[in-house]
Amino acid sequence: MMMAEFAELIDSHAHLDFPEFADLSAVLERARQAGVSQIVTIGIDFETSRKAVRIAEENESIFAAVGIHPHDSFAVTAEDLRELETIAAAKKVVALGEIGLDYYRDRKPRQIQQECLIRQLETAVKIGKPVIFHIRDAWGDFFEIASQFQATLPPSVMHCFSGDWEIARRCLDMGFYLSIPGVVTFPKTDPLQEVAKRAPLDRLLVETDCPYLAPVPYRGKTNEPAFVVHTARKVAQCRKESLEKVAVHTTENARRVFAIQASVKV
Numbered sequence: 001m002m003m004a005e006f007a008e009l010i011d012s013h014a015h016l017d018f019p020e021f022a023d024l025s026a027v028l029e030r031a032r033q034a035g036v037s038q039i040v041t042i043g044i045d046f047e048t049s050r051k052a053v054r055i056a057e058e059n060e061s062i063f064a065a066v067g068i069h070p071h072d073s074f075a076v077t078a079e080d081l082r083e084l085e086t087i088a089a090a091k092k093v094v095a096l097g098e099i100g101l102d103y104y105r106d107r108k109p110r111q112i113q114q115e116c117l118i119r120q121l122e123t124a125v126k127i128g129k130p131v132i133f134h135i136r137d138a139w140g141d142f143f144e145i146a147s148q149f150q151a152t153l154p155p156s157v158m159h160c161f162s163g164d165w166e167i168a169r170r171c172l173d174m175g176f177y178l179s180i181p182g183v184v185t186f187p188k189t190d191p192l193q194e195v196a197k198r199a200p201l202d203r204l205l206v207e208t209d210c211p212y213l214a215p216v217p218y219r220g221k222t223n224e225p226a227f228v229v230h231t232a233r234k235v236a237q238c239r240k241e242s243l244e245k246v247a248v249h250t251t252e253n254a255r256r257v258f259a260i261q262a263s264v265k266v
């Protein structure tokens with residue numbers, strides 16, 4: 001085997017419950033071969049959140065985040081929130097998410113999205129876990145809501161970060177981490193590349209958001225955790241730093257924000 005260019009990487013955002021990953025052991029073996037040592041798998045509603053927990057419980061290297069995605073948001077009741085808390089109490093749940101606001105697709109009324117986000121933020125504060133935010137074209141309302149939780153919410157993650165440097169700086173000022181997706185490898189993504197370049201290295205994560213958004217050279221194909229290496233390499237290129245350095249720091253950051261331990265064996 002060739003000497004690896006880096007020790008390990010963490011994919012901070014994957015949807016391993018999707019049918020594309022039915023042969024999960026093969027997916028995990030390819031990730032391991034590529035140097036991806038740990039993965040956070042994400043729920044978007046109660047059903048997929050429960051699946052995420054199950055997958056994490058069955059695989060040492062996988063952790064789970066649970067929550068209601070803005071596309072799936074609804075008028076949550078106190079009972080729903082208790083249910084979410086119960087799911088989130090599992091040992092391998094490292095965050096609430098993905099939760100947020102998506103005004104790009106606007107699949108649910110904005111008022112419902114906001115309510116659903118606020119209730120879940122209250123839950124995150126209550127249980128003391130960080131949040132994984134999904135925010136698209138909703139920065140004004142997001143900052144207004146997030147600022148109300150700034151003092152109490154544990155440091156959290158902006159997943160699939162899609163803003164420019166100005167927005168990135170506001171997120172950083174609020175103590176959030178920026179998770180860079182494979183989109184950064186696409187042509188004409190200069191604003192995102194600028195964010196990858198200018199953000200402090202101790203606040204960056206990398207993710208696949210698989211099965212979506214495969215990085216170049218796999219663009220258009222089914223994405224999977226192994227491919228996060230290409231995203232990390234592009235981030236390193238943008239910063240004119242080594243892949244190893246980016247790998248070391250993004251791995252440390254993911255472990256810090258999600259409070260996860262290194263694998264016993266990489």
Ligand SMILES: [Zn+2]
Pocket residue numbers: 098134159160
């Ligand atoms: Zn998302």
Ligand SMILES: [Zn+2]
Pocket residue numbers: 013015042098209
């Ligand atoms: Zn996602």
